[in-house]
Amino acid sequence: MRALVIEDDPDLREQVAKFLSDDGFAVDVAADGDNGAYMAEEYPADIAIIDLGLPGMPGIDIIRQVRKSGRKYPILILTARDGWQTKVEGLEAGADDYLVKPFHREELIARVRALVRRVGGWTQATLNSGPYIVDTSAKSVMVDGKPVDLTSYEFRVLEYLLTHAGKVISKSELTEHLYTEDEERDSNVIEVFIRRLRSKLDSDSQYNPITTLRGSGYRWDLPRA
The missing domain is CATH 3.40.50.2300 (Response regulator)
Structure with a gap:
């Protein structure tokens, strides 16, 4: 954000x-x-x-x-x-x-x-979607009741996608909302963060929460709990 x-x-x-x-x-x-x-x-x-x-x-x-x-x-x-x-x-x-x-x-x-x-239509600090519980105050993530360890930037990407669940978010939008004007930007890093998130949040591809729309961006596709 x-x-x-x-x-x-x-x-x-x-x-x-x-x-x-x-x-x-x-x-x-x-x-x-x-x-x-x-x-x-x-x-x-x-x-x-x-x-x-x-x-x-x-x-x-x-x-x-x-x-x-x-x-x-x-x-x-x-x-x-x-x-x-x-x-x-x-x-x-x-x-x-x-x-x-x-x-x-x-x-x-x-x-x-x-x-x-x-x-984004959320009313509480805890964002629940499918098996995912993301506490934006504590900066914690649970999947099926088990904690998942994310880096600061991985959490920022997850929070932005989940806050705007259902909306297609381009790499450039993610980059703009993660970094200030003074910070070095590289939209290719977003792909790395997305890949890491998929690995940590859904290692066996059971839920597929993040959809890639080629040429457009990414979308959080699981419904809110």
Whole structure:
């Protein structure tokens, strides 16, 4: 998953980015409204965390611009102002939730995760599909009741496919949502991750959860439990 953080306070920006990175997100950051507005429209994202009191373009205007452009990823507002009018204005502009500063790491991650899951129609942190139980909070995977050990990037690929179960995901989309602009990208590595996942999740080809559509990408094909 890939998150965009638009926050002018350098300490808070670094803190939020670290919280998300430690939880497995690829994170892009912007320190002002103008740069943030550009990144919000041009960069791939699974969620944006936007401060309302930004230099340059205000956070409210960024949200309106993002929604006007047709981008539908969830937006979480960060605000130091606890007046109900500010929260209502942000939600009416197109934000999905808000978080008043200061906040705890656990609350931030819980809200971000809930918003990302909601896009795929999931309501709980544990994603159940066929014999697979994937806990996105604990970063654990069970198959037929037995634990499966995945690397960090293998888990990210699995989580993205499962969160978007039934949708064809191209290699380029997976690459964009796994890595930030600063990271070296190689879409061929995705094939390696998929091959490893198949080996670890379905070594005897009993369930075939991941379908390859030649020239198009990959799709998680098992129904939700």
